[in-house]
Amino acid sequence: MPTLRWLTRDEDERIAERTPYRLLEEVPELSYGDRGTINMLIQGDNLDALKALLPYYAGQVKCIY
Incomplete structure (x- = not known):
């Protein structure tokens, strides 16, 4: 599987691990629209949003853009 690499990846991963969970x-x-929809628009810091979604969507997301 392809992996993204950048100069500060290791440090960025450590920061992400230390970032606490945030409640949406x-x-x-x-x-x-309809309250039963599964669509969401999340405004805020990307890392906070992803940490909040992780328990629900871990292993199910192929691409975030």
């Missing part, structure tokens, strides 16, 4: 909070007044 729904903002009802910004919601749109």
